Amino acid sequence: MVTKLTVKEYAELLEISTVAVYKKISNQTINSIKENNKTLVIVEDKELTNFSKITNKQKNNLQINSLESYLKVENKQLKKQVKKLQKELKKSQDTKESLLMNYVSEMKNLYLPPGQKVEKKKKSKKGGKTK
Secondary structure (H helix, E strand, O other): OEEEEEHHHHHHHHOOOHHHHHHHHHOOOOEEEEEOOEEEEEEEHHHHHHHHHOOHHHHHHHHHHHHHHHHHHHHHHHHHHHHHHHHHHHHHHHHHHHHHHHHHHHHHHHHOOOOOOOOOOEEOOOOOEEO
């Protein structure tokens, strides 16, 4: 069996704000219907008995655990993004260095007398530069 509660009643039952209830409705984490231009939250009767058994401390612990789980997932995703961005940054720095070396070499060749050319510098395997 189900019970229909107003948003305010549901919020008071869970000791949360009505705004939080509307967010749960929009996120479809709770069931609701519109009747006579009012939003009603649909709660199964067995859930109601569960709500009455939960103390404030237990509710807070549930919220903390939920938040902790969410933050762990977010942290993992952000770490992946950081690694990806670090790789992109390294690649961009390498490209920039290569382009700059080519540009400097070309500029030197433009200002040398005809017949003289500057050899492009190549990277050695150790990361140093050789002629």
